[in-house]
Amino acid sequence: MPETGTELADLVATVEELRARDYPDLDPDLVGDILVAHQQFAEDRAEARKRTEQLINRWVSAQPAPEGTD
């Protein structure tokens, strides 16, 4: 999980608890980064939306291709 201010720490901890239990394969850093972006741009929905997509795209690109594919 990324470093977060005290104001967001509790929210991130709650989400992490659920992630570890229900979605263990989800990357906790990706989850935390999305939440931080939404806190930072809480009043700018378009920016938050753009950053969310960027974060997911970046994460997907960083994943190794499964064996047997190019």
Place this chain on the structure above:
Amino acid sequence: MLSLLRLTIQDFGPYRGLQEMTFPRDHGVYIVYGPNGRGKTTLHNAFRYALYGQILGRHHTEHARELANSEARKQAGYGSFETTLDFEHDGDQYRLVRRYDETEQPHELMLLERNGMPMSQDDAEKALQAVAPRSVSQFFLFDGELLRQYENLLEPDSEEGVALEQAIERVLGIPIVGNAEADVTEVWHQAEKQVAEQYAAHDATRRMGLSLNEAQDVRQRMQDAHDQLAQRIDTAKERVAELEAMLREQHKAERLLGSLDQLRTQESDLKLREQTAATALNELMPELWKAVLSQSATGRLTAIDAEVQAAEADLRGAAAAARDLTHLHHQPDCPVCHRDLPNDLRKELVISLETAASGSHHEAMQERLAHARHKQATLQRLTRQDARLVTERDRALRSLRLERQGVKEEIASIERQLSEIGEDKVRSLTNERDERQAQILRDKERLEHSSIELRGQEVDIEALKLQLSKQSVRPDHTVELKDQVSQELKGLFGGAIDAYRAKLRRRVEEHASAIFRELTDEPDYVGLRITDRYGLEIIDTDGETVRRSAGYEHLVALSLIAALQDSAAVRGPVVMDYPFGRLDTHNTARVVAALPRMARQVILLSFDGEFDRQAALRALGSNLIAEFELERVTSKHTRILPRRTI
């Protein structure tokens, strides 16, 4: 967390010229004292304008031009004002300058510096949205009179309560998860769409791929209509909350009327006292010339007193000479020592006494004494005219006139506020509120129907996807991964909202209860219980809900605000105007003592006599950082002065 360092204002409302308030510590209480009409609400607005560029009137948002100092406007020929707020947030130093200027045409500008570096307008807006979001400003800048709105949280049908509930969730950060869910859902839908297109590109899966694509388009259209409807409901709810807030001003009008009656009685009493003082001063006027002469008369009286004493001594000497002469004519001895006197000595004594004992000498002495006594009496009358009395009466009259002028200004201010609340306006506000509420009800029904349809469409899409997954054709790995991860993120954030909400609700309840117990001395009230909508009920020792008074309503609202501050996703200073409106002296003292727990930095706008200052100083101790006072220069010019800094 946002911490204030300094607020500088120039020509803002009655704050003429450049004036500032500094906040040397990032935690503790700052108190500003100012009587009615001296500019406390304007100062509250100065904080609001400095942070958000917004000014709130008693009933609505006001235009900036209304806050330009009128004396400065008259002098310069145009209105302008400026606010500068220095603050710190997460280790960075910011300076936020906002300026309103009518030099050519009215315009406003905003400049933000971070660590001494100016930021672009776009970056500045974004930074401010993160540091001090406008949507939760009501928890940082609040008018105590408006705390009544928190009662609406206990009313199941109150739209104002719904709006407040949403604001509470915003300050607690719940929309962070909700918005994250909405955004990952959108990403997921896009990825799904790409997957469908890739299936449609293969002969083996073309038909099913196209069907999936079509089903997704339908869902998108349904989703757009659903969002539009939800947005319309939110807008209508905000408007209803606004209308209810305006209608609540009626209660404020009643309070204003009470104050107005009190002030009018006070003004009439001052008028009588002023008349009495003027009469007392006028009584001294005919004799005023004597008062002017009294100082020189005092000097001369000393000389005349000596002259009277000398004349009296001489007259006593003449009487003694006459008595001694008679004695010498009839007795053989000395009139003083009663020894025998030789004849030659007797003759010598008789000759020397004859002049002093003569009738003419006695008369002359009497006349001299009478003359001196007359002058003495005249001068004594003059010296009794004390000029200090005139000065005292004049000062008393001036002070009464000044006091009466102050009361008259307060009356005028209240009358202005009352004139803004008209009966017709109330009727039109009520009608609009009723219409909007009816519209909300209709839209809610449509929204429910739309949600059911959307869920049905989702089921169809999932069924198609399941069929496609059984085919040999595989979509691109990255697209499939994006589809999968964004779907999981949607599920995670969706589930987290309720978990986080429940956790926060428990915490708010605990903190609010702890603060409430500090604020009340009723041992039977053991705490507060939170409702689904963040309403707080008082619980007694039997675990039963207590029917609360207006004063307790106020204490509960303050407890909630303090608890929200403690659990908020956005934290900052609290600036309170009129926070004790409905509390008695005892509860007011307890709230003052608990101020340090309301937020890290608390700025309280109050007036002398609203609470016992000495008791407050003792209760706050080192938590009280500084006191300021608002000093009247003229009715359009108020000065902020430091009263005490610790």
